Amino acid sequence: MTFNVGNPSPHLNGRAPIVHCAHCVGGGSSVNFMNYTRSPASDFDDWGVDGWESKSLIPLMKKLETYEVQTDRLTHGYDGPIKVSSGGCEMSISEDFIRVGSKYHKRPFSDDSNDLETCNTYSSCMRRYINGTTGTRSDAAHHYVYNQAHNPNLQIWAGKRVKRVIFEDKRAVGVEFTNDLVSCPDADQSLSTARASKLVVISAGAFGSPAILERSGIGSEAVLKQCGIEQRVNLPGVGENYRDHNGAFVPYFAGDEFVTMDRLWRGEESVVQEHLALWKSNKESLIAQNGNDAKIKWRPDEEELKAMGSTFESRWKEFFQDRPEKAVAILTVFAGYTSGRVVFPLATYVTAEIIALYPVSVGSVHIKLGENGKEDVDFTTGYLDDPSDIVPLNFGYKKLREIYRRMPSYRGEKGSAAVCGEVAGPVDLNAPDIIYSAEDDEAIEQFHRDNMQTTWHSLGTCAMKLREDQGVVDARLNVYGVTNLKVADLSIVPKNVGTNTYSTALLIGEKAAMIIAEDLGIECRL
Numbered sequence: 168m169t170f171n172v173g174n175p176s177p178h179l180n181g182r183a184p185i186v187h188c189a190h191c192v193g194g195g196s197s198v199n200f201m202n203y204t205r206s207p208a209s210d211f212d213d214w215g216v217d218g219w220e221s222k223s224l225i226p227l228m229k230k231l232e233t234y235e236v237q238t239d240r241l242t243h244g245y246d247g248p249i250k251v252s253s254g255g256c257e258m259s260i261s262e263d264f265i266r267v268g269s270k271y272h273k274r275p276f277s278d279d280s281n282d283l284e285t286c287n288t289y290s291s292c293m294r295r296y297i298n299g300t301t302g303t304r305s306d307a308a309h310h311y312v313y314n315q316a317h318n319p320n321l322q323i324w325a326g327k328r329v330k331r332v333i334f335e336d337k338r339a340v341g342v343e344f345t346n347d348l349v350s351c352p353d354a355d356q357s358l359s360t361a362r363a364s365k366l367v368v369i370s371a372g373a374f375g376s377p378a379i380l381e382r383s384g385i386g387s388e389a390v391l392k393q394c395g396i397e398q399r400v401n402l403p404g405v406g407e408n409y410r411d412h413n414g415a416f417v418p419y420f421a422g423d424e425f426v427t428m429d430r431l432w433r434g435e436e437s438v439v440q441e442h443l444a445l446w447k448s449n450k451e452s453l454i455a456q457n458g459n460d461a462k463i464k465w466r467p468d469e470e471e472l473k474a475m476g477s478t479f480e481s482r483w484k485e486f487f488q489d490r491p492e493k494a495v496a497i498l499t500v501f502a503g504y505t506s507g508r509v510v511f512p513l514a515t516y517v518t519a520e521i522i523a524l525y526p527v528s529v530g531s532v533h534i535k536l537g538e539n540g541k542e543d544v545d546f547t548t549g550y551l552d553d554p555s556d557i558v559p560l561n562f563g564y565k566k567l568r569e570i571y572r573r574m575p576s577y578r579g580e581k582g583s584a585a586v587c588g589e590v591a592g593p594v595d596l597n598a599p600d601i602i603y604s605a606e607d608d609e610a611i612e613q614f615h616r617d618n619m620q621t622t623w624h625s626l627g628t629c630a631m632k633l634r635e636d637q638g639v640v641d642a643r644l645n646v647y648g649v650t651n652l653k654v655a656d657l658s659i660v661p662k663n664v665g666t667n668t669y670s671t672a673l674l675i676g677e678k679a680a681m682i683i684a685e686d687l688g689i690e691c692r693l
Contacts, residue, residue, distance in 0.1 A: 168187045168188065168189060168190055168198070169187070169188045169189075169190045169349065169374070170185050170186075170187055171185065171186045171187070171188060171374055171532075171544055171546050172184075172185050172544070172546065173185065173186065173530075173546045173547060173548040173550075174545070174546060174547050174548075176547075176548065176550065176551075176552075178550065178551040178552050178616065179550060179551060179616050179617075179619065180613065180616045180617055182616075182617065184548050184550060184620065184621065185620075185621075186374075186411070186546075186548070186621040186623070186625060187621070187623060188372060188374055188623075188625070190349055190350070191308075192308045192312060192313075192323065192325060193306045193307045193308025193309070193312065194307065194372060194672075195372075195623065195668075195669065195672070196296070196304075196306035196307040196308065196669055196672070196673075197304070197306045197307075197308050199296075199623065199667075199669055200457045200459065200667070201254070201295045201296045201297055201304060201305075201457055202292060202294075202295065202296075202457065202459060202667045202669075203251050203281065203294040203295055203296055203667075203670070204280075204281055204294075204462075204497075204666045204667045204670065205228070205281045205283060205666050205670045206283075206664040206665045206666035206670070206671065207283055207284055207286070207492040207493060207665060208221035208225065208283040208284060208492075209221070209490065209492055209493070210662070210663075210664045210665060210666075211224050211664075213662055214631070214660075214661050214662055215661075216631055216632075216642050216661070217642050218642050218643075218678075219631070219642065219678070221283070224674060224678065225242060225283070226693050227674055227677040227678055227681075227693070228242070228244065228283075228670075228674055229242070229243060229244030229245075229247070230244055230247055230677060230693055231244065231247040231248065231249050231673050231674070231677050232244040232245075232247040232249045232250075232251055233245055233246060233247050233248075233249065233250050233251065234251045235250060235251060235252040235253075235299045236251060236252060236253055236293070236294050237278070237279065240279060240282065241282075242282050242283050243282075248310040248311065248314075249296065249305050249307075249310055249673060250296070250297065250298040250299065250300075250305040250310075251294055251295065251296060251297075251305070252294075252295060252297050252298065252299030253293040253294070253295070253299065254293065254295035254297030254299070254302075254455050254456070255295070255297070255302075255451055255452065255453065255454070255455035255456035255457075256451050256452060256453070256455075256456065257291075257293055257460055258426055258427075258456070258458070258460050258502045259425065259426065259576075260421070260425055260426075260427070260460075260500065260502040260517060260574070260576050261291070261292065261459070261460030261461035261500065261502065262460075262461070263574045263575055263576065264289075264460075264461040264499075264500050264570065264571075264574065265289045265290075265291070265461045267570055267573045267574050267596065268289045268461075268463060268570050269289045270596060271569065271570055271573055271596060272289075272463070272566070272570060274287055274288055274289055274463060274465075275288050275289070276288060276289050276290065277289070277290045278290065278291070280462075280464055281294060284492045285464075285492075286464045286466060286491060286492050286493065286494050287463070287464065287465060287466040287491075287494065288463065288464070289461065289462075289463045290461070290462060290463070290464075291460060291461055292459050292460045292461050292462050292499065293460050295457065296669065297455055299450075300450065301450060302446055302449075302450025302451060302454070302455045303455075307672075307673065307676070311676070324344075325350065326346060326347050326350040326351045326354070327344045327345070327346060327347055328344060328345055328346070328347040328348075329342050329343070329344045329369075329371070329375075329379050330342075330343045330344060330345060330358065330379075330382055331343050331379065331382040331383040331384075332367055332369070332379065332380075332383040332385075332652060333360060333362075334383070334399065334649065337399075337400075337648065337649045337650055338649070338650045338651050339363065339366075339367040339649060339650065339651040339652035340362060340363055340367075340651070341360050341361050341362040341363050341367065342360065342361050342363075342367060343358055343359070343360050344358070344359055344360070344361065345357065345358050345359065363651070365651070365687060366651050366652075366653065366683065366686070366687065367651060367652050367653070368644075368652075368653045368654070368655055368679070368683065369652070369653070369654045369655070369656075370654070370655050370656045371656065371658075372625070372656050372657060372658060373409065373532065373625035373626050373627065373628045373656070373657055373658045374532055374544070374546075374625065374628070376628065376629050376654050376656055376658040377405045377406040377532055377533070377628045377629055377639075377658065378406075378532070378533075378534050378544075380402070380405050380629065380639070380646065380654075381394070381396065381405055381406065381533065381534045382396065382534065382542075383399065384396055384397055384398050384399030384400065385399055385400045385402050385405060385646065385648070385649070386398070386400075386402055386403070386405035386406065386533075387401070387402070387403040387405065387406075388401060388403075390405075390406070390533045390534065390535075390545075393535060393536065394534055394535065394536055394542070395536075399648075399649070400646075400647070400648035400649060401648075402634070402639060402646075402647055402648060403637060404629075404630060404632070404634075404636075404637030404638055404639045405628070405629065405639050406531050406532045406533040406628050407529075407531050407628065407630075407637050408529055408531075408627040408628060408630045408637065408661070409529060409530035409531050409532050409546075409547070409548070409549065409625065409627055409628050410526075410529055410530075410625070410626050410627040410660075410662075410663045411526075411530075411548065411550070411621055411622060411624050411625050411626075412522050412523060412524055412526070412622040412624045412663070413522070413523040413526050413550060413551065413556060413559075413560060413619055413622070414520065414521070414522050414523075414619065414620050414621060414622040415520065415521045415560045415563070415564065415615055415618065415619050415620075416505055416506040416518050416519070416520050416618075416620070417506075417518065417519045417520075417521075417564060417567070417568070418504050418505075418506055418511060418516050418517070418518050418519075418580075419516065419517050419518070419519065419571055419577065419578075419579070419580050420514060420515070420516065420517075420577075420578035420579045420580065420589055421502075421515045421516055421517045421576040421577070421578055422515065422575070422576050422577075422578050422592075423514075423515045425502070425515060425575075425576040426453075426502065427458065427502040427503040427515050427516060427517065428453060428456065428457075428458035428501070428502055428503030429503045429504055429514070429515055429516055431453050431454075431503075432458075432503055432504070432505075433513070442454045457501075458501045458502040458503045458505070459499055459500070459501050459502075459520075460502075461499065461500065462497050462498065462499035463497070463498050463499070464494035464497055464665070465494055465495060465496050465497070465498045465563070465566075466487065466491070466493070466494055466495055467483075467495060467562070471562065471566075474562065475558050475559075475562050476558065478554050478555055478558055479555050479558040479559070481555070482527060482555040483495075486525060487525075493524075493525070493665060494524055494665055495523070495524065495525070495559050496521050496522055496523045496524055496559045496560075496563050497520075497521075497522040497524065498519075498520075498521060498563055498566065498567055498570075499519075499520050499522075500517050500518065500519050500520070500567070500571065501517065501518040501520060502517060503516055503517070503518065504516035504518055505518045505520070506518060506618075515578075517571060517574075517576060517577075519564075519567035519568065519571055520567075521559065521560050521563035521564060521567065522622050523556065523559040523560055523563075524663070524665040524666075525663050525665060526550075526551075526553065526556040526663070527553035527555055527556055528549040528550060528551065528552035528553045528556050529549050529627070530546070530547040530548045530549030530550070531545075531546075531547050531549075531628075532544065532545075532546050532547075532628050533545040533546075548621075550619060551615075551616065551619065557612060557615055557616070557619075560615045560619060561608070561611050561612055561615060564611055564614075564615070565600075565601070565603070565611075568601070569600055569601070572593060572594050572598075573593050573594060573595070573596050573598070574593055575592075575593060576593075577590070577592065577593040577594075578590060578591070578592070622667075624667065624668040625657065626657040626658060626660040626663070626664075626668060626671075627657075627658065627660050627661065627662075627663075628658045629646075629654045629656075629658035629659055630658075630659065630660070630661045631644070631659040631660070631661050632661045634647045638661075639654065639658075639659075640653065640654050640659055643682050643686070644659060644679055644682055653679070653682075653683070655675060655676065655679035655683075656672065656675065657671065657672050657675065659675065660675075
């Protein structure tokens with residue numbers, strides 16, 4: 168993993184947030200939570216980019232997947248490389264979340280909230296990027312790369328780090344690279360080159376792609392001058408438009424008789440061996456689980472909107488009100504302690520998670536020279552800069568707390584705003600909600616400013632927009648101002664998407680493959 172340390176922010180009470188990125192073949196698909204979610208189709212239409220409308224992309228969404236959960240679903244695919252299955256074994260805590268949430272929260276149940284339009288329903292998360300036959304992760308590395316070992320046109324050089332793109336005038340003709348100090352700390356740092364006869368494609372993610380462009384002299388004058396790099400193309404959008412989803416994780420005590428992921432995640436050897444043996448026999452068990460089996464893509468009703476207050480009102484009216492397919496946040500629970508920011512006693516836990524999907528705030532990612540004269544990252548997350556962004560976290564905390572208080576596994580809390588402490592069991596379904604004082608509300612807000620974190624969904628830093636609108640690439644992924652250079656990864660996304668972003672990354676890869684094939688005169692069929 169690479170740990171990208173952000174600049175301290177007053178909106179995070181002076182904290183310097185950290186965003187982790189996968190440092191391996193397959194990127195985030197090799198280490199993520201394997202949750203299968205997809206954004207509403209309208210997210211792609213909102214981009215306003217020719218050829219990237221939802222009607223053009225849905226066939227590619229279907230092409231890339233084999234959806235093993237349900238048959239004959241119009242927006243799902245059944246013959247693609249990426250397998251989607253129920254994965255593992257269903258956990259009773261998630262079943263209770265759907266049952267209690269539907270009754271207490273008064274929202275319906277849906278058997279497919281990933282059909283590109285369904286929203287505001289409780290649904291199962293038993294749709295994972297797991298091969299239902301083998302019980303293994305369905306990642307990009309194994310299904311697009313390693314299975315091409317027979318292909319003489321593919322070479323994988325792991326443990327290398329691209330320094331810059333090589334140009335002849337404005338034409339990209341190769342890359343300069345060296346050994347990666349993270350993967351190969353003892354290797355020499357001599358430079359090598361790889362020449363490209365037709366095209367160079369950068370696919371280094373929301374942090375790596377803008378850095379490569381800036382080291383190549385493509386970016387804003389101020390950034391390049393500070394690093395002593397001669398500007399080749401004035402493209403001030405490089406590294407701007409950083410976006411993520413805001414995540415809050417809140418742990419609760421659960422009854423010891425309930426099955427959670429805690430002992431497995433703590434690495435207790437007997438539990439690991441037990442479930443590894445089960446997995447080897449039936450390809451299921453907790454080894455093929457992530458502890459997250461249920462969710463709601465949540466939109467507030469009138470009563471909830473009133474409780475959320477005036478700070479969120481303008482954002483609601485401007486973006487959400489007339490778009491019923493857009494969720495404000497994903498509310499979910501994990502059977503186990505997932506936060507990791509605070510070390511709690513060994514126990515059985517459930518973690519409530521709020522993922523705010525369309526925050527207003529944006530940040531930036533640039534290279535800079537550190538105090539030692541070596542390259543460093545100048546990373547501003549933008550988290551919670553806009554006052555409306557914290558409101559869904561604060562309200563989501565209260566709503567999830569009320570739901571979990573009514574679930575059979577509830578055994579209280581380690582500590583919270585309106586402190587409940589440890590208890591013997593849940594409250595009645597019809598029990599009154601907790602009443603919060605102004606002091607309680609302030610404590611909740613400060614908790615989120617102290618603890619809110621990334622959801623590992625970084626995107627947008629080489630945005631596919633008009634050049635005059637701080638765009639970096641055009642609709643065919645060409646970098647403005649040069650030739651024979653494309654960017655193809657989540658950094659090209661111009662506006663946020665309401666989903667875990669693996670599905671979007673796969674989609675961009677499929678679309679990029681078609682564009683590149685067309686440019687090179689290679690026949691490519693859906």
